[in-house]
Amino acid sequence: MVGSLGIRPQPFKSMMTNLQQEHADLQEEHAALQAKYSADTKALKERVAQLETRVAHKSEDEERQVFHRGVAFRAGPKTRGQWMPFCPKCGLVVNDVALASGDRWATCSGNCGWGGGPLETDMTSVIAEIEMKKT
Numbered sequence: 001m002v003g004s005l006g007i008r009p010q011p012f013k014s015m016m017t018n019l020q021q022e023h024a025d026l027q028e029e030h031a032a033l034q035a036k037y038s039a040d041t042k043a044l045k046e047r048v049a050q051l052e053t054r055v056a057h058k059s060e061d062e063e064r065q066v067f068h069r070g071v072a073f074r075a076g077p078k079t080r081g082q083w084m085p086f087c088p089k090c091g092l093v094v095n096d097v098a099l100a101s102g103d104r105w106a107t108c109s110g111n112c113g114w115g116g117g118p119l120e121t122d123m124t125s126v127i128a129e130i131e132m133k134k135t
C-alpha cells in the first residue's frame with residue numbers, strides 16, 4: 001500500500017520493534033559508558049591516594065635543617081626522617097654529655113674546637129621542642 005505522499009507507511013508493529021531495538025542499543029551504550037566511568041573514577045581515586053601518600057612522606061625525602069639552642073638539627077633520608085643534632089662548625093654528630101654539676105652539655109663528637117652549648121634538658125627533650133615548634 002502506498003500513501004498519498006508516495007511513502008510506504010511503516011506498519012505500527014515494525015516501528016515498535018525498531019524503537020525497542022533502539023532502546024536496547026541505548027541501554028547497552030549507557031551500561032558501557034557507566035562501566036568506563038566507574039573504571040576511570042577508580043583509577044583516579046587510586047592515583048589521588050598514591051599522591052596523598054607521597055605528599056605525607058615528603059618530609060622524610062627532603063633534607064631539613066634548623067638551628068636550635070646553638071646546635072644544627074637535621075632531618076632527612078640520612079637520618080630516616082628523625083631530627084638529629086650536628087655540629088654547627090664541622091657538621092659531625094653532636095653528643096649531649098652530663099657535667100659533674102648534673103647539667104647537660106652539647107659537644108662535638110669530632111672535637112673540632114666548637115665550644116658546644118648548655119642544654120637545660122636531655123637531647124630527646126630538645127628534639128621534642130623542635131617537633132613542637134614545627135606544628
Ligand SMILES: [Zn+2]
Nearest residue numbers: 087090108112
Ligand atoms: Zn664539630
